[in-house]
Amino acid sequence: MARSTVKRAFKYRFYPTDAQAAELSRTFGCVRLVYNKALDERTRAWYAEQRRLSYTDTSAALTAWKRTEELAFLNEVSSVPLQQGLRHLQTAFRNFFDKRAKYPRFKSRKKSRASAEYTASAFRYREGQLTLAKMARPLDIVWSRPLPEEAVPSTVTVSRDATGRWFVSLLCEDVIDAYPATGQAVGVDAGITSLVTLSTGEKITNPRHERRDRAKLARAQRELSRKQKGSANRERARRRVARVHARITDRRRDFLHKLTTRLVHENQVVVIEDLTVHTMVKNHSLARSISDAAWRELRTMLEYKCAWYGRELVVVDRFFPSSKLCSRCHTLAGTLPLNVREWTCSVCGVTHDRDVNSANNLEAAGLAVLACGAGVRPQRESSRTGRPAKKQETQRATAGIPSP
Template sequence: MKKGYRYRIYPDKEQITLLEQHFGSVRFVYNRSLFIKNLMYSKFKINVSEVDLNNNLTSLKELHPWLKDLNSQSLQHANRNLLIGFKNFFEGNGAYPTRKNKKNNKFSFQVPQNYQINLSTSQIYLPKIGWMKIVLHRDFLDKEFVENELVTKEVNGEIILDQKLNKKFDILKTLTVSRTSAGRYHASILIDDHVPEPELVEFDENTTVGIDIGIKSFAVLSSGEVIENPRFLKNSLMKLKKLQRAVSRKQKGSRNRRKAIAKLAKQHQLVANQRNDFQHKISMKIISENQAICIEDLNVRGMVNNHCLAQSISDVGWSEFIRKLIYKAEWYGKTIIKIGRFEASSKLCNICGYKKDDLTLNDREWECPSCKTLHDRDLNASFNIKNIALNNLNTAGTAGRACGLTDNGQGEEARSLSF
């Protein structure tokens, strides 16, 4: 099973310059390869392969000698990322690849091999850049596994894990270096421990929970639990406005403007970190307490087009929360069951099945005209999501057969079922 571990790194001034050169060079190679690939196909109907693009790097380095000072494997990986983008596009899993812009604040490059990690002093070595401090706040591999299964070297009494020495084990995969808009550098290590995914845990009605995610409450579970919406963005909105005004008042291109932009970026980073930490804790709690989770397949991209709700929807982060639920379910053998986005979860009485078509977003409670049951809108929706998901599952077949169902639009979600 593959997992990625992200750590904060602290380069010095010279290393920051080298990192920025790698970011820019990888972007340059990506854009140049995209131009070549589009040109060759539009003019001559020739499909340029990864080998052709990598061979072109030799002539590219002659035209631009500064490319020789950088890690050649990182430049080659830019071509691979481009071809992966084309593959995803033709498979219907992404948009057509476009040019990378240095103003989009997405800076990263890959180091496929030859990196080292000093486990004794918490330092990491990157080719062409050198050793720098890394905060290993958690182990990416068990210490016993490293001592017994991997090859380490000892230098001056320090234990160093070298990716090159362990290449045959194929455990230490690609390392990705990235920078956030707040100027923080991170290293993400991809690990493949070759442990197969756990078998799906059997579930029934008692071990299944339905989740209705919303804006007023972050999530309401069919068990009756209500998770309040922390509204991290709304709580920081006044400070963000103040910092944004400070940026607007500074002269463009000045040093004070750069300082003001950095303060604004750090505040945005704080909000993002708060939301991410909250979602990790909630998703882990839900996965640990239940064997199957029923959710709605929401059209979040379409919903944010409503300018009245766009900020609140973006603040709550539905898509990212569902993504966390799905991959954590894969880790622990749990099942995610999705129902269609057009199912009447809120308008349907979970007792008698009456459908209230005139229900609006402002109606937080409503009484069923048929059975006279007073419903909380969100709690009733969570009951219906669970019932609809289980009914669809029983209609499709037994639980064992249904776990083998796949959906073309959800190809990457091996353990989630969509109806």
């Protein structure tokens, strides 16, 4: 059985003491300050002098900042998270220059994620106990699942969410056994009423986690709007809103993990459609439902799980007319509005369920790609004649491992 070694993050909840919480909160604030100050320096150097600053330049500037009376408090926290913040800024600029992201933005105290990253020189992990730099006691971690045998964390990321919960993420090397080959393939059509429809004909209902808690969320938000800004009551009300959001997010992620694990376990080949979610949410009538469905997160999970367990993930071009193409005779139908859930082929007379037909076409297109590099997107001529394309450039998902 094939085995692969991957970098894998293991996330746990922990309960800090008052002293540890205060130390970590100071660290979060210093990381945010250094990031923002370095971003300001790099922006000013470019617009004022047309000069690019590198990570090395900002690291030297950080040393100079620590020597000033105004920023001397930066010496009170571990230097490693501050340096890691500068490295994250360097990555953000690299993504910007490579046109993979927008220009880096300043971190907000209220909106940005409160986190700090520690490398191996800034923590000690021995016998199941993790002690961070500048701390005398190990963290009280709830080990909900064991780390891999003889695993040594290379990076530790500590974070605090909007509800006040504390988490620690340990990045380790893990050896994963590939699943046994099944020889089966499945087309997966994403939707709103049915979260996914499989080419086997099975429809998995969308749990609609946000809708289930919408009344509770609205009530909590109304209470928050009535509280005086800056008061303790407003902070408590904000926490209640955050807890509702966290409950929705946790349930959604748990459901998607179980669904994607099942799909990867049962099928050798998984075929999905390349959906541009950021464009689709511009439809204000469907934006809330599309966001609740979390199609992007579904695809991300399928990508790294297929890579881990030796499965093949094929992503079909978004312009492939999977819904309008008859899966029996391959005739391309005309206009098919979203409210039409069933349609009958004018050539062979077969009545199709829109979602099942789409999943069947996706499966056939994915298998054709793997077998002979056949196309998954029709040429312009084929759309006029009603026949599928003969050949077209293939688009596949690149397998990736999510960052901790």
